[in-house]
Amino acid sequence: MTYRNIVIVGGGPAGLAAATAAYDAGERDIVILEREEMLGGILNQCIHNGFGLHTFKEELTGPEYAARFEQLVYDRGIEYRLGSTVINVSADKVVTYVSEKEGLQKISAKAIVLTCGCRERPRGGINIAGARAAGIFSAGTAQKLVNIDGYMPGKEVVILGSGDIGLIMARRMTFEGAKVKAVVELMPYSSGLNRNIVQCLNDFNIPLMFSHTVVDIKATDGRVSSVVIAAVDERLQPVMSTAQEITCDTLLLSVGLLPENELAGYANVQLSPVTNGAVVDDQMMTDVEGIFECGNVLHVHDLVDYVSEEATHAGKCAAAYVKNGNTATEYVPTCGTNGVRYVVPQKIRKDDNYEQISLRMRVANAFRNVELAVLLDGEKIVSRRRPIVTPGEMETVVLNSELVKRVKQGGKLEVTLLGGTK
Amino acid sequence: MVKQLICINCPLGCHLEVDDSDKENIKVTGNTCPRGKVYAISEVTAPKRVVTGSVPVANGDVLRVSVKTASPIPKEKIFDCLREIKATRAVAPVHIGDVICSNVCNTGVDVVATRNANKI
Numbered sequence: 001m002t003y004r005n006i007v008i009v010g011g012g013p014a015g016l017a018a019a020t021a022a023y024d025a026g027e028r029d030i031v032i033l034e035r036e037e038m039l040g041g042i043l044n045q046c047i048h049n050g051f052g053l054h055t056f057k058e059e060l061t062g063p064e065y066a067a068r069f070e071q072l073v074y075d076r077g078i079e080y081r082l083g084s085t086v087i088n089v090s091a092d093k094v095v096t097y098v099s100e101k102e103g104l105q106k107i108s109a110k111a112i113v114l115t116c117g118c119r120e121r122p123r124g125g126i127n128i129a130g131a132r133a134a135g136i137f138s139a140g141t142a143q144k145l146v147n148i149d150g151y152m153p154g155k156e157v158v159i160l161g162s163g164d165i166g167l168i169m170a171r172r173m174t175f176e177g178a179k180v181k182a183v184v185e186l187m188p189y190s191s192g193l194n195r196n197i198v199q200c201l202n203d204f205n206i207p208l209m210f211s212h213t214v215v216d217i218k219a220t221d222g223r224v225s226s227v228v229i230a231a232v233d234e235r236l237q238p239v240m241s242t243a244q245e246i247t248c249d250t251l252l253l254s255v256g257l258l259p260e261n262e263l264a265g266y267a268n269v270q271l272s273p274v275t276n277g278a279v280v281d282d283q284m285m286t287d288v289e290g291i292f293e294c295g296n297v298l299h300v301h302d303l304v305d306y307v308s309e310e311a312t313h314a315g316k317c318a319a320a321y322v323k324n325g326n327t328a329t330e331y332v333p334t335c336g337t338n339g340v341r342y343v344v345p346q347k348i349r350k351d352d353n354y355e356q357i358s359l360r361m362r363v364a365n366a367f368r369n370v371e372l373a374v375l376l377d378g379e380k381i382v383s384r385r386r387p388i389v390t391p392g393e394m395e396t397v398v399l400n401s402e403l404v405k406r407v408k409q410g411g412k413l414e415v416t417l418l419g420g421t422k
Numbered sequence: 423m424v425k426q427l428i429c430i431n432c433p434l435g436c437h438l439e440v441d442d443s444d445k446e447n448i449k450v451t452g453n454t455c456p457r458g459k460v461y462a463i464s465e466v467t468a469p470k471r472v473v474t475g476s477v478p479v480a481n482g483d484v485l486r487v488s489v490k491t492a493s494p495i496p497k498e499k500i501f502d503c504l505r506e507i508k509a510t511r512a513v514a515p516v517h518i519g520d521v522i523c524s525n526v527c528n529t530g531v532d533v534v535a536t537r538n539a540n541k542i
Contacts, residue, residue, distance in 0.1 A: 047488035049472045063488050063537035150486050194435035198428050393433050
């Protein structure tokens with residue numbers, strides 16, 4: 001067993017930003033463990049542009065955005081180990097990992113930052129009936145095959161799910177010579193960005209079918225030969241009389257991301273059933289002292305810029321924890337009500353001295369012309385007008401130092417929607 | 423001709439109607455803010471897109487390097503541009519920003535690398 005101050009689990013955008021921030025806060029004993037053979041995480045396969053508008057004020061591709069944060073890690077000489085898969089994290093902060101080079105290793109850490117990101121929800125997660133045939137991929141797997149390995153998964157494609165990854169893959173498959181016959185969406189709206197609907201589907205006349213789902217997959221000689229789709233009713237149940245068959249050899253699934261929290265579970269970290277991530281305080285610390293979480297493993301973000309921002313804060317707080325130990329005594333709990341589905345962090349420390357606190361949240365439904373309000377023990381302390389809020393766009397409210405001081409005197413913080421029309 | 427567009431500037435996603443029958447005076451309706459008008463006019467007069475893709479790389483520590491057009495190119499040249507990218511091979515080392523195809527499809531825009539490939 002070796003001993004390190006900070007172990008960062010995952011070398012994607014969150015891990016890179018957390019490591020850099022911990023270093024810049026004065027910590028020098030840091031190691032990043034990354035299971036892939038390169039840093040950068042999912043950004044490596046996101047070769048489309050549109051990243052970094054907030055952070056760098058320019059539009060970068062995923063690999064370019066990753067490279068900028070990788071450079072910060074290289075410049076600081078922060079240690080990282082590639083091909084190193086963490087298989088266990090214990091509540092007493094022992095990290096166990098395996099790698100081809102080192103075999104099985106254990107590191108006892110003073111602080112651990114979990115930056116493991118998400119996995120895609122697989123076919124089994126939504127129970128699609130039909131053939132177990134070749135030609136069914138999650139959208140992210142297809143993205144990796146095309147963009148990293150240079151392998152085309154099929155020629156005629158149906159995509160289930162109109163989140164951003166599904167939309168981006170509709171364009172990518174079209175660019176690489178495939179025919180995308182339809183994007184099928186269970187809900188009456190897309191959780192993807194307007195920009196992606198326009199530039200990935202409309203630009204190429206790819207039909208987007210709302211309130212439809214895949215009800216059967218047919219195969220010939222072990223390969224997908226068609227999918228059957230049907231409209232769904234208001235209870236999201238398929239109406240079989242509307243069923244129609246679409247000939248295709250490939251079905252891509254873009255049906256949600258699941259924060260990868262097995263390791264947090266092994267360490268007995270309390271998880272939120274709403275976000276599927278850890279319950280954290282405003283320092284991104286979980287209920288297990290010294291274990292921090294940030295990025296997509298904590299809750300799914302729309303923009304990598306917000307991941308970097310959140311992880312920078314977590315890295316800084318992890319460094320402060322190593323230096324000062326745990327100073328938390330009492331908390332002010334946060335919650336979302338009246339259409340605000342969740343708020344991260346779920347609690348605010350009464351002890352710390354940070355100048356500002358970012359509350360991040362998602363709404364359950366789209367509302368127009370609505371007031372996003374923060375209530376402290378029932379009294380409105382923040383009010384923000386929003387022309388529109390949608391489930392697909394994360395909202396952020398930043399509490400300034402004066403408000404933070406007030407919040408610490410309070411008993412309960414609530415974020416809510418007032419007025420507005422659906 | 424009247425065209426229907428969805429504005430991409432913000433989550434509102436206004437449904438725009440653009441009438442460009444008079445090229446000197448293009449009419450935009452449905453927009454909530456001035457950005458919608460600017461977007462609609464550029465979409466019906468000279469729509470442009472950044473095109474991204476990847477090319478195989480020889481002697482590199484990765485199989486492919488991702489690439490992009492250094493600036494947006496006319497929308498109608500997207501597939502010509504992709505054909506040119508597809509016919510291109512890179513040789514390591516490649517650095518971010520290296521020109522992979524110059525003046526792609528006579529647009530005056532270069533296709534540049536968006537990831538590094540080290541020589542092995």
